[in-house]
Every structure is written in structure tokens, then in C-alpha cells.
Amino acid sequence: MATVHGAPLSPFVRKVIFALEAKNITFDVNPVTPMGLPEGFEKISPLKKIPAFEDDLLTIADSSVICEYLEQRYPENPIYPKNMVDRAKVRWFEEYSDTAVLGVCGPIFYERIVKKLIMQQEPDESRVQNIIKDELPTVYDYLNEQLSESGFLVGETLTTADFSLGSNLMNAQYAGYHIDAKRWPLLAAYQERLFATQLFKNRLVADKAIMS
Ligand SMILES: N[C@@H](CCC(=O)N[C@@H](CS)C(=O)NCC(=O)O)C(=O)O
Incomplete structure (x- = not known):
């Protein structure tokens, strides 16, 4: 059976x-979490990051690499468009989310959830507030501009x-950050559509159990 190595609350996992x-x-x-990696983890994930993935054919790290592999090995129920232009757009938004969106949602989640859950530490609330005020708006402005009123x-x-x-929006929400629908209406409506899909609904329930 396939194995995903990594804590499911990580957006990449x-x-x-x-x-x-x-x-x-x-x-x-x-x-496994980055704070408690088992000895020898670098053999399956040389950069010591999560996720890593193992099945009967290979052991490999990096969420984007793993997803591409899954698409090629299991072409049914595609997770990328066939069309070349749309596929490039998907890869771009995936990259933007893995970097820029993670860059604002990640620290909010880290301060308010990870520190408490794993490290029994208090959040640095001033860091959170600075990110929300100074860094997050540029990223959410861009996403709001890119989205339309329907679809994904x-x-x-x-x-x-x-x-x-x-995944990044889920972690921000878990950490108590809610999208301002007046300022970013298309992003707020997108999140609502996304979280109403069965795939996301299942994960929202599963994550709640982990965090309780
Ligand atoms: N590009 C990698 C990034 C993975 C990543 O940064 N994972 C974080 C956890 S959310 C991690 O393992 N961080 C530990 C570290 O950077 O040492 C991917 O897409 O899988």
C-alpha cells in the first residue's frame, strides 16, 4: 500500500x-513532523522535509513531484487539465500557493496552532498581526483578482x-483568520465553494479530530 510520510496538518502533506x-x-x-523526524528520514526525504511518499515503484519527496507522479500512474480522475495552457496555469497557482500563500498563512498557523499543539508555547501575536496587516493583503488581492464567480x-x-x-486557507481558518468578504469577495466565495466539496468536507472533519 502507498504511504505518505508527514503530519496531515502540513499544507504540503x-x-x-x-x-x-x-x-x-x-x-x-x-x-511525522519536522520537529520529530525519525532517524534516517533523510534516506526517504533528502531535504528532511515532509511529505515523502512510498509505494511499490518508488520512494520520493516533494508534494508537487508526488502529485505529478500520481497523475501519470493513475490517470483516472485527473487532477491537472489536459490542455497545455490550463495545465501551466495550474502549476503556476500551485507554486504561488506553495510559496506566497504559505508565506502568510503558514506563520499564522504556526504561531497560533503548531506552537500550542506541539511545542506547548504561547503565540507571538504581534508577529501574526504584522503579517495580517503588512503582508497578507498583497497576496489576497492577487488571488481575488485571479478568481471568477464560479468554478475553481x-x-x-x-x-x-x-x-x-x-490547504493553506484551511490552516489560516483553523488559526482563527477569516477572509474579509467585503474586501476579497471572490476569494471568500471561492473558499466557500471549495470547502463545500466532499473532498474538503472530509478533510475538515479529519483535521478537527487531530486538533481536538
Ligand atoms: N517543496 C516542498 C516543501 C515541503 C515543506 O517545506 N514542508 C515543511 C512542512 S509544512 C517542512 O518539512 N519543513 C521543515 C524544514 O523546512 O526543515 C514540498 O512541496 O513538499
Whole structure:
């Protein structure tokens, strides 16, 4: 059976879980965190990052690499568009979410959830407030400009771009940051559509159990 190594609350790990679930692939999760990696983890993830993935054919790290592999090995229930232009757009939004969106949602989640859950520490609330005021608006402005009133990031079906962006939005929401629908109406409506899909609904429930 396939194994995902990495704690499911990581947005990168969750992206891979979404890909596996979208394709109805059976898998196990080995919920290791970067703070408590088992000895020898670099053998399966040389950069010592999560996720890593193992199946009967290969052992590989990096969420985007893993998703591409899954798409090629299991082409049914596609998670990328066939069209060359749309596929490039998906890869761009996936990259933007993995970097810029993570850059604002990640620290909010780290301060308010990870520190408490794993490190039993208090959040640095001034860091959170600075990010919300100074850094997050540029990223959310851009996303709001790119979205339309229906469908998902690229087209009418879920892709890895939605898995990545949605994972980061989920973590921000878990950390008590809610999108201002007056300022970013298309982003707020997109999140609502996304979180109403069965794939996201299942994960929202599963994550709640982990955090309780
Ligand atoms: N490009 C990698 C990034 C993975 C990543 O940064 N994971 C974080 C957890 S959310 C991690 O393992 N951080 C530990 C570190 O950077 O040492 C991917 O897409 O899988």
C-alpha cells in the first residue's frame, strides 16, 4: 500500500492526501513532523522535509513531484487539465500557493496552532498581526483578482492548485483568520465553494479530530 510520510496538518502533506483521495487510491499516513523526524528520514526525504511518499515503484519527496507522479500512474480522475495552457496555469497557482500563500498563512498557523499543539508555547501575536496587516493583503488581492464567480482556480474541476491554495486557507481558518468578504469577495466565495466539496468536507472533519 502507498504511504505518505508527514503530519496531515502540513499544507504540503494535505495537498498529497487530497490528490490520493481524489483518485480513490488507498494509502496510509505516517504522521511525522519536522520537529520529530525519525532517524534516517533523510534516506526517504533528502531535504528532511515532509511529505515523502512510498509505494511499490518508488520512494520520493516533494508534494508537487508526488502529485505529478500520481497523475501519470493513475490517470483516472485527473487532477491537472489536459490542455497545455490550463495545465501551466495550474502549476503556476500551485507554486504561488506553495510559496506566497504559505508565506502568510503558514506563520499564522504556526504561531497560533503548531506552537500550542506541539511545542506547548504561547503565540507571538504581534508577529501574526504584522503579517495580517503588512503582508497578507498583497497576496489576497492577487488571488481575488485571479478568481471568477464560479468554478475553481482553473476551470470547473479541482486541481492541485486548489489542493494547495485550499490547504493553506484551511490552516489560516483553523488559526482563527477569516477572509474579509467585503474586501476579497471572490476569494471568500471561492473558499466557500471549495470547502463545500466532499473532498474538503472530509478533510475538515479529519483535521478537527487531530486538533481536538
Ligand atoms: N517543496 C516542498 C516543501 C515541503 C515543506 O517545506 N514542508 C515543511 C512542512 S509544512 C517542512 O518539512 N519543513 C521543515 C524544514 O523546512 O526543515 C514540498 O512541496 O513538499
